[in-house]
Amino acid sequence: MSTLVPPRLRNDTFAMPQGVEWVPVDEALELLRAALRPVTGTETLPVAQALGRVLAAPAVARRSNPPQPNSAVDGYGFAHAATGAGVQRLPLAEGRSAAGQPFDGALPEGMALRILTGAILPEGVDTVVLEEDCATDGRTISFDGPIKRGANTRKAGEDVAAGSEALAAGRMLSAADLALLTALGVGEVSVHRPLRVAVLSTGTELIADPAAPAAPHQIYDANRPMLLALLAGWGFVPVDLGHAPDDPAEIARRLDAGAREADAILTSGGASAGDEDHVSRLLGESGTLTSWRIAIKPGRPLALAMWQGVPVFGLPGNPVAAFTCALIFARPALLQLSGAGWRRSQGFAVPAAFAKRKKAGRREFLRARLNANGAAEVFASEGSGRISGLSWATGFVELPDEACDVAPGDPVRFLPYGAFGVSFGG
Numbered sequence: 001m002s003t004l005v006p007p008r009l010r011n012d013t014f015a016m017p018q019g020v021e022w023v024p025v026d027e028a029l030e031l032l033r034a035a036l037r038p039v040t041g042t043e044t045l046p047v048a049q050a051l052g053r054v055l056a057a058p059a060v061a062r063r064s065n066p067p068q069p070n071s072a073v074d075g076y077g078f079a080h081a082a083t084g085a086g087v088q089r090l091p092l093a094e095g096r097s098a099a100g101q102p103f104d105g106a107l108p109e110g111m112a113l114r115i116l117t118g119a120i121l122p123e124g125v126d127t128v129v130l131e132e133d134c135a136t137d138g139r140t141i142s143f144d145g146p147i148k149r150g151a152n153t154r155k156a157g158e159d160v161a162a163g164s165e166a167l168a169a170g171r172m173l174s175a176a177d178l179a180l181l182t183a184l185g186v187g188e189v190s191v192h193r194p195l196r197v198a199v200l201s202t203g204t205e206l207i208a209d210p211a212a213p214a215a216p217h218q219i220y221d222a223n224r225p226m227l228l229a230l231l232a233g234w235g236f237v238p239v240d241l242g243h244a245p246d247d248p249a250e251i252a253r254r255l256d257a258g259a260r261e262a263d264a265i266l267t268s269g270g271a272s273a274g275d276e277d278h279v280s281r282l283l284g285e286s287g288t289l290t291s292w293r294i295a296i297k298p299g300r301p302l303a304l305a306m307w308q309g310v311p312v313f314g315l316p317g318n319p320v321a322a323f324t325c326a327l328i329f330a331r332p333a334l335l336q337l338s339g340a341g342w343r344r345s346q347g348f349a350v351p352a353a354f355a356k357r358k359k360a361g362r363r364e365f366l367r368a369r370l371n372a373n374g375a376a377e378v379f380a381s382e383g384s385g386r387i388s389g390l391s392w393a394t395g396f397v398e399l400p401d402e403a404c405d406v407a408p409g410d411p412v413r414f415l416p417y418g419a420f421g422v423s424f425g426g
């Protein structure tokens, strides 16, 4: 088993051009895409164990699918050349061709042979007539011609030819991919090692255990289970760094652990420029912080930094903003680090079931879901403290950077959670 670990990312990975104030979402995504590259090593795995893993090299078909020309139906096979228009009568040959039990020999022209779905077409058979379209007395078959040459047959390699690329490098293997590779005789694949991503919550107000009593000033740490669950769903290995109070020494200790145990770190909280925003202060002192003020709602500055060679994504503390920024920024960045390549989430236009006037200057992601008519409703409150809206919604409506005036029935862009690889719910 060969393992190749790429070099670490440089300290200036997230450097931004001087003088940049508010970064539009698309520009921020483009900067991230350009800055990051795969950081995981590779390993060889049996296909059956490779679900959710990312191909490190193209998977090449060892065998064609189908491997041999075969019948697509249960029926009778014959040489097309011996048939024509009108009622056709062909004497039946002895024997049959079934899946796994090929007919031994060649079928003489002008005769027909019983053939079943998946059976190899023997020499002398290029066309199959469907059983239901035939009458037979056991010695002869008859059917109405003409029938198209090659009807109800599959050509060898018509799906995938041996030697051709079945799946490209960067492909995250699905259940369907396991079927495809197995059909093509591919037993092992070279895949990236799963990206390990550490999660740290920060805030003196946080307590971890929702079953434990909380003092009035305390807040249950909602971001950590959410982020760990998102990461697991995306095929990464989540590493739990717990929560730290707003204490730089403690946060630094946790980041050290994260850099040892993971390929990337997500923090939440303390990412702005306030008195208690120790994450951004600390990352700034480590000399590699870039605080990106991204023109997005919900969301506040996204802190991007390198900590001991490991990229840190400093998400906002507010759970709605943390969720949104994780989906929009962290996920594509982590996919890029994992070898899966950059992904743009695929949305689609639906009619709005709401009205809204939006000012220019930042992109807005509204918690939304489709109603019975396929129109997008938005959550009653845009307040980013309303965590329940994330559960209510099944996706986002994305409103453009520019000003817009949405009236009911106007087309808006809906991005289902599924477009961000987020499943469950509803």
Ligand code: AMP
Pocket (backbone or CB within 6 Å): 201, 202, 203, 205, 206, 219, 220, 221, 222, 223, 224, 268, 269, 270, 271, 272, 316, 317, 318, 319
């Ligand atoms: P911050 O970004 O640290 O200023 O936090 C913004 C808001 O989000 C504050 O009201 C915090 O109490 C809250 N918050 C921060 N982290 C979490 C968390 N892990 N779970 C729930 N709420 C949080």
Ligand code: MG
Pocket (backbone or CB within 6 Å): 202, 203, 204, 269, 270, 276, 317
């Ligand atoms: Mg805080």
